[in-house]
Amino acid sequence: MFGDFIKEKRINKGITLREFCRLLELDASNWSKIERGVMSPPQDEEKLKQIAKVLGIRLKSAEWEELKDKASIGAGIIPPDILSDKKTLNCLPMFFRTIRSEKPTPEELDKLINKIKRGE
Amino acid sequence: MNQGDFKCQWIDKEELWERADKFRSEYWPEQSLPVDIEQIVEFRLKLDIVPMHNLQSDNDMEACLKMDLSGIVVDYDRYMNTKYANRMRFSFAHEIGHFILHKHIYNNYKRQIITPEEWKNFIVDMSDTEYRDFEWQANEFAGRLLVPSDKLGVAIGEAYGALKADKNLIAYLNKDPDAVLSRVSPQLCRIFGVSESVIERRVEREKLWPPKANLSV
Numbered sequence A: 001m002f003g004d005f006i007k008e009k010r011i012n013k014g015i016t017l018r019e020f021c022r023l024l025e026l027d028a029s030n031w032s033k034i035e036r037g038v039m040s041p042p043q044d045e046e047k048l049k050q051i052a053k054v055l056g057i058r059l060k061s062a063e064w065e066e067l068k069d070k071a072s073i074g075a076g077i078i079p080p081d082i083l084s085d086k087k088t089l090n091c092l093p094m095f096f097r098t099i100r101s102e103k104p105t106p107e108e109l110d111k112l113i114n115k116i117k118r119g120e
Numbered sequence B: 001m002n003q004g005d006f007k008c009q010w011i012d013k014e015e016l017w018e019r020a021d022k023f024r025s026e027y028w029p030e031q032s033l034p035v036d037i038e039q040i041v042e043f044r045l046k047l048d049i050v051p052m053h054n055l056q057s058d059n060d061m062e063a064c065l066k067m068d069l070s071g072i073v074v075d076y077d078r079y080m081n082t083k084y085a086n087r088m089r090f091s092f093a094h095e096i097g098h099f100i101l102h103k104h105i106y107n108n109y110k111r112q113i114i115t116p117e118e119w120k121n122f123i124v125d126m127s128d129t130e131y132r133d134f135e136w137q138a139n140e141f142a143g144r145l146l147v148p149s150d151k152l153g154v155a156i157g158e159a160y161g162a163l164k165a166d167k168n169l170i171a172y173l174n175k176d177p178d179a180v181l182s183r184v185s186p187q188l189c190r191i192f193g194v195s196e197s198v199i200e201r202r203v204e205r206e207k208l209w210p211p212k213a214n215l216s217v
Helices: A002-012 A017-024 A028-035 A045-055 A062-074 A085-091 A106-117 B013-027 B037-044 B055-059 B076-080 B082-101 B103-110 B116-125 B128-146 B149-163 B167-175 B177-192 B196-205
Strands: B048-052 B061-065 B071-075
Touching: A002 A028, A002 A045, A002 A062, A017 A028, A017 A045, A017 B048, A017 B076, A028 B048, A028 B076, A045 A062, A085 A106, A085 B116, A106 B055, A106 B116, B013 B082, B013 B128, B037 B048, B037 B082, B048 B076, B055 B061, B055 B071, B055 B076, B061 B082, B071 B076, B071 B082, B076 B082, B082 B103, B082 B128, B128 B196, B149 B167, B149 B177, B149 B196, B167 B177, B177 B196
Parallel strands: B048 B071
Antiparallel strands: B061 B071
16 A cells, blocks of 8 residues: 555655654654555645655656556545544554643543544 | 453563664664664564554544554654654654553454443553553653663763763752753664653663763763
């Protein structure tokens, strides 16, 4: 998949998610979803070219063609409106690093559940 | 699910420190400072970093380890804004602490909690003291991971060497060591990439301040 492909290249180049998103002016939250295969990759060829450049992929190479093919296949990914309970649960934490160093309130827990369910 | 079984197992500080040192040796053999915690998370532990908008403003959270242990969720602004870099580094190290020290807890309970509502009740019912114990252990692990004791000793020795040039400061060091520490801690923070509160905590826990006259310079 496109996300695995890019993530592997990025990590092999020693570029963190943060740095990658800074270089390409990407929203790191969305890009993380693309790498995890829960959001469609970009389809704009210019953007794909910029990504290839950062990853050291030469245009017209076999890797470039693979990148474009995978982006095209990934265009069909439609994020669900609401995540299933199981998927939501997998994303929830057991412990939290909070600013006030206290357990979250029930209201904060509800907000977190809803945020994750909506795939934010 | 039996909440009564949810206990934080006591771990002596020496064992916590040893586990943090061992982890650092294994995952950061370069030994350079600051420890590049993001590289460890992404490249070596192969954990996803999952930035989430408004995690801090809506939920008062900076970071948390996902229940399936596949990644660390972080507040988007804290993660992207270099102003919070030191605090974020500590948050990653803290979550690694949970990953290393409390993995068995995640594995035990994720089988028993089936729905988000059950998860919420589990967190709400969790004893505050148990919660604090888990957090304390993760903090202690994180501090020791980012601030290796031997290198802190050397850095303090160097800071003391600079202090010795000023007789007034040496007099203050005897009268009010904390005040003098606050003067030198910014330079220590830069070396280790942590906040002043982390440095102050480490020197207190490791009994490195005030420096002894025989520290290496």
